[in-house]
Amino acid sequence: MKVIGSTSSPYARKVRIVMAEKKIEYDFEQDSPWAADTRVPQSNPLGKVPVLILEDGRKLYDSRVIVEFLDSVSPVNRLIPADNREKIEVKRWEALADGILDAGISARREGQRPDGEKSPAAIARQMGKVNTGLAAMANDLGDRGWCCGIDLTLADIAVGCCVGWLEFRFPQLEVVTRHANLGRLAKRLAGRASFAATFPKE
Ligand SMILES: N[C@@H](CCC(=O)N[C@@H](CS)C(=O)NCC(=O)O)C(=O)O
Numbered sequence: 791m792k793v794i795g796s797t798s799s800p801y802a803r804k805v806r807i808v809m810a811e812k813k814i815e816y817d818f819e820q821d822s823p824w825a826a827d828t829r830v831p832q833s834n835p836l837g838k839v840p841v842l843i844l845e846d847g848r849k850l851y852d853s854r855v856i857v858e859f860l861d862s863v864s865p866v867n868r869l870i871p872a873d874n875r876e877k878i879e880v881k882r883w884e885a886l887a888d889g890i891l892d893a894g895i896s897a898r899r900e901g902q903r904p905d906g907e908k909s910p911a912a913i914a915r916q917m918g919k920v921n922t923g924l925a926a927m928a929n930d931l932g933d934r935g936w937c938c939g940i941d942l943t944l945a946d947i948a949v950g951c952c953v954g955w956l957e958f959r960f961p962q963l964e965v966v967t968r969h970a971n972l973g974r975l976a977k978r979l980a981g982r983a984s985f986a987a988t989f990p991k992e
Pocket residue numbers: 798799800801823824836837838839840851852853854888895
């Protein structure tokens with residue numbers, strides 16, 4: 791299998807971490823969808839990463855579809871519970887973490903527009919979602935060691951990728967200082983080989 795993604799994409803990181811945790815081997819093809827010569831649209835009509843290319847050439851996107859597929863193809867280290875209620879709770883955490891990222895990425899891209907074209911109101915609106923999302927995540931985690939149940943799940947991986955990307959792109963938010971419990975979880979996750987090998991970079 792092959793993963794197309796960039797080393798800065800938190801969604802691609804989520805997929806790569808899931809592959810490592812489930813001990814699935816893959817080739818990584820680095821491609822930034824923002825580069826002028828990107829080939830991503832040839833694999834995903836939405837022009838976004840990550841994309842998973844299967845052995846038979848089929849292409850899967852987006853990250854939520856990919857990670858659910860990966861968890862179903864290998865029984866090693868199940869990351870999404872079989873019980874429907876627990877599964878939906880894990881997926882809710884993933885939606886929250888990915889939603890914070892969607893808002894953070896929108897705000898960042900708006901901020902990169904030339905002066906006079908960027909909208910401070912649009913940036914503030916998206917950063918409001920980042921802040922309320924983080925507060926909800928911290929509240930839901932409380933003093934528990936893992937987001938759901940007593941072991942690592944996809945929920946923790948999604949939260950770890952979210953916090954890691956915010957620390958990378960928005961250090962001024964001081965996420966792990968403001969939300970000590972998210973910081974504890976992020977630190978615990980950073981000790982895993984899957985997280986250490988995929989730390990966000992340009
Ligand atoms: N919901 C998608 C989001 C993917 C996404 O937005 N990826 C960004 C990179 S971090 C991207 O490819 N953006 C290019 C674009 O929006 O044109 C997923 O989970 O895979």
